[in-house]
Amino acid sequence: MNVHRTGSPPGEPDPPAVPDTELAVETRGLRMRYGSTDVLHGVDLRVHPGEVVALLGPNGAGKTTTVEILEGFRRRSAGEVRVLGVDPDDGDEAWRARLGIVLQSWRDHGRWRVRELIDHLGRFYAPYATPRRPRPHGTDELLALVGLTDHAGAVIGTLSGGQRRRLDVAVGLVGRPDLLFLDEPTVGFDPEARRDFHELVQRLSGLEGTSILLTTHDLDEAERLADRIVILAGGRIVADGGAAELSRQVSGRSEIRYTRDGEPHVESVEDATGRVRELFAEHGAAIGDLEVHKVRLEDVYMTLVREFESGRRTEAPSELTEVAR
Numbered sequence: 001m002n003v004h005r006t007g008s009p010p011g012e013p014d015p016p017a018v019p020d021t022e023l024a025v026e027t028r029g030l031r032m033r034y035g036s037t038d039v040l041h042g043v044d045l046r047v048h049p050g051e052v053v054a055l056l057g058p059n060g061a062g063k064t065t066t067v068e069i070l071e072g073f074r075r076r077s078a079g080e081v082r083v084l085g086v087d088p089d090d091g092d093e094a095w096r097a098r099l100g101i102v103l104q105s106w107r108d109h110g111r112w113r114v115r116e117l118i119d120h121l122g123r124f125y126a127p128y129a130t131p132r133r134p135r136p137h138g139t140d141e142l143l144a145l146v147g148l149t150d151h152a153g154a155v156i157g158t159l160s161g162g163q164r165r166r167l168d169v170a171v172g173l174v175g176r177p178d179l180l181f182l183d184e185p186t187v188g189f190d191p192e193a194r195r196d197f198h199e200l201v202q203r204l205s206g207l208e209g210t211s212i213l214l215t216t217h218d219l220d221e222a223e224r225l226a227d228r229i230v231i232l233a234g235g236r237i238v239a240d241g242g243a244a245e246l247s248r249q250v251s252g253r254s255e256i257r258y259t260r261d262g263e264p265h266v267e268s269v270e271d272a273t274g275r276v277r278e279l280f281a282e283h284g285a286a287i288g289d290l291e292v293h294k295v296r297l298e299d300v301y302m303t304l305v306r307e308f309e310s311g312r313r314t315e316a317p318s319e320l321t322e323v324a325r
């Protein structure tokens with residue numbers, strides 16, 4: 001790790017951590033190749049200060065790869081990347097102290113107690129305190145925030161899955177980050193733990209202007225939590241917008257399912273009535289099993305996932321490219 005190549009030495013006030021105009025994350029033309037396989041094909045991603053962005057996509061879309069590059073854990077093959085104004089390849093300890101990272105789960109230190117772990121990890125951030133961001137977070141305040149006050153003295157190995165996840169978040173927040181990464185935060189959760197976790201993230205998003213980038217393959221989770229949804233499929237951004245904006249974009253369309261001479265067909269169209277007239281005019285009695293319904297964002301996303309997974313599609317559907325920036 002390169003220490004102090006950028007940023008201020010420990011103890012000295014940093015320049016305002018994220019000036020209002022500075023993007024928390026900015027990538028241009030980000031590419032990643034593993035061996036001879038390209039998995040990111042020129043990703044342009046922006047996260048504004050205080051914004052909660054969901055990077056949504058099916059398995060293998062490239063979400064973790066993208067986030068690992070942003071966190072400085074993986075070197076990109078090409079493109080420009082700035083995280084809190086710094087190229088992650090040059091990120092020093094002061095830069096790292098401004099990031100919060102919640103990995104899949106905190107598996108170590110099972111015999112430690114909750115409070116001990118938070119106190120211990122917090123001490124690493126103390127040298128990076130600034131007048132604007134006292135570091136670390138006070139342990140009691142942090143445990144209250146994530147709903148673990150009653151378990152402060154508990155041995156970590158005895159926590160339930162949901163409590164463990166709250167601890168993961170506390171670990172991610174102990175350095176009072178400017179930018180928090182949450183990778184697939186609710187994988188393996190039961191519905192109640194999931195709902196609790198969603199409430200927690202909603203509380204965090206108003207906190208101290210912290211920007212949050214979370215990855216998920218669950219549209220419902222993205223809609224619930226994010227100010228903006230960026231859909232990544234096959235290593236490309238295929239849609240980028242607020243949940244309402246994306247839904248509006250597709251809601252004017254309808255899906256028509258029918259058989260023609262026994263062969264199944266599915267079409268997404270704007271003028272369903274006109275298209276049905278056309279089909280009967282052109283093919284008459286050969287058309288059967290006709291169904292028409294309004295397209296929902298979920299339908300478009302599921303179709304997209306199925307098509308990318310089966311290798312049938314490498315580009316975005318037209319109804320979403322219209323909103324991709």
Ligand SMILES: Nc1ncnc2c1ncn2[C@@H]1O[C@H](COP(=O)(O)OP(=O)(O)OP(=O)(O)O)[C@@H](O)[C@H]1O
Nearest residue numbers: 034035039057058059060061062063064065066217
């Ligand atoms: N270290 C690696 N070496 C080679 N290929 C890799 C490596 N890591 C990931 N890949 C491949 O890169 C592609 C993107 O993987 P990535 O883990 O970034 O996707 P993801 O969207 O996070 O998926 P998931 O939701 O399953 O975690 C996949 O095809 C994966 O097999």
